[in-house]
Amino acid sequence: MSFNNFTENLLRWYPLHRRDLPWRETRNPYIIWLSEIILQQTRVAQGLPYFHAFINKFPTLTDLANAPEEEILRTWQGLGYYSRARNLHACAKYLVYENNGEFPDTYAGLLKLKGVGPYTAAAIASFAYKEPVAVLDGNVFRVLARFFGLDMDISSPKGKKEFAKLANQLISKKSPDQYNQAIMEFGALQCVPKNPDCSQCPISTGCYALKYGQVNTLPVNEKKVKIKSRYFLYFHIHIGDYTVVKTRKDKDIWQGLIDFPLEEHNLLDEIVNIDPDQLSLPSALHSLNPHYSLGSEKPYKHILTHQRIFASFVNIELNEKHKVALEKWANANEYDLVSEAVLESLGKPKLIVRYLNQ
Numbered sequence: 563m564s565f566n567n568f569t570e571n572l573l574r575w576y577p578l579h580r581r582d583l584p585w586r587e588t589r590n591p592y593i594i595w596l597s598e599i600i601l602q603q604t605r606v607a608q609g610l611p612y613f614h615a616f617i618n619k620f621p622t623l624t625d626l627a628n629a630p631e632e633e634i635l636r637t638w639q640g641l642g643y644y645s646r647a648r649n650l651h652a653c654a655k656y657l658v659y660e661n662n663g664e665f666p667d668t669y670a671g672l673l674k675l676k677g678v679g680p681y682t683a684a685a686i687a688s689f690a691y692k693e694p695v696a697v698l699d700g701n702v703f704r705v706l707a708r709f710f711g712l713d714m715d716i717s718s719p720k721g722k723k724e725f726a727k728l729a730n731q732l733i734s735k736k737s738p739d740q741y742n743q744a745i746m747e748f749g750a751l752q753c754v755p756k757n758p759d760c761s762q763c764p765i766s767t768g769c770y771a772l773k774y775g776q777v778n779t780l781p782v783n784e785k786k787v788k789i790k791s792r793y794f795l796y797f798h799i800h801i802g803d804y805t806v807v808k809t810r811k812d813k814d815i816w817q818g819l820i821d822f823p824l825e826e827h828n829l830l831d832e833i834v835n836i837d838p839d840q841l842s843l844p845s846a847l848h849s850l851n852p853h854y855s856l857g858s859e860k861p862y863k864h865i866l867t868h869q870r871i872f873a874s875f876v877n878i879e880l881n882e883k884h885k886v887a888l889e890k891w892a893n894a895n896e897y898d899l900v901s902e903a904v905l906e907s908l909g910k911p912k913l914i915v916r917y918l919n920q
């Protein structure tokens with residue numbers, strides 16, 4: 563099958579199978595940019611509610627630029643990778659205050675924006691401005707690797723370059739927007755990672771991987787993601803309607819979000835079978851006669867891309883007469899004492915939301 567046939571077949575397949583998604587009906591770069599940044603985090607079904615929440619709260623680029631960071635993080639809550647939400651905000655502010663509220667209208671110009679990499683720049687340039695520059699995401703790598711039998715490592719710079727070269731040869735000059743959408747949708751719906759239904763594939767006759775039995779081995783990705791386990795022991799300290807919280811500032815996961823005071827341990831054992839009497843809370847808190855209870859029978863498990871978090875919660879309830887002493891302790895330890903309503907409105911890791919909802 564020639565390059566032209568491959569491209570034409572995908573362009574024919576796309577209108578018959580595409581999903582109706584709100585960001586596909588527009589050339590507005592703001593909406594396209596927002597959807598692409600959100601979809602870097604998640605699958606379409608999970609990303610849709612976030613997309614709608616952002617568009618409802620921040621209908622224009624100016625609304626996003628002028629919003630407090632806290633509100634953006636709160637809306638982003640649950641998507642993970644909070645640095646992307648902060649980059650989103652920084653980028654909106656730059657465009658509104660230093661670029662007349664306009665997006666650059668070329669791939670090269672878009673690439674200079676904070677948080678915009680080659681994939682997002684190509685998506686905006688082609689969808690909004692019809693610039694013929696090919697997108698390369700996991701779906702595209704998979705379709706190209708299988709169909710053309712490209713066995714270069716997709717995580718290596720050399721491999722990426724080869725794939726980009728091929729992708730840019732294949733893109734339709736007349737309909738680059740439709741072609742980019744088509745190949746991504748084809749990877750998402752037809753040429754799926756596991757057990758694609760090749761018998762129903764409209765381009766199966768030219769497919770290298772099908773012919774040579776390599777559907778399950780292509781694409782080649784040698785980058786092994788190492789997953790690290792971490793063990794958190796959280797202290798949910800409350801007094802009446804108030805809870806002790808901390809804003810995460812360190813260069814670590816969940817930067818800028820709110821969670822509870824915590825101790826990090828090296829072993830799972832150290833956060834299960836907890837004996838409240840052995841807790842290493844500062845003596846100041848012990849002297850306030852707290853009432854301890856465990857927040858759950860077994861630790862919560864929370865999976866991030868490179869980390870697996872196990873978390874246990876210790877409930878620590880204090881009598882209201884100790885509020886002043888608790889405030890003093892909290893201030894001295896850079897914690898805040900917030901009411902339930904404030905806690906509800908603040909951006910929190912999904913793990914904390916899960917715990918609070920139980």
Ligand code: SF4
Nearest residue numbers: 753758760763766769
């Ligand atoms: S034949 Fe199978 S492996 Fe090849 S492009 Fe189609 S779905 Fe993908």
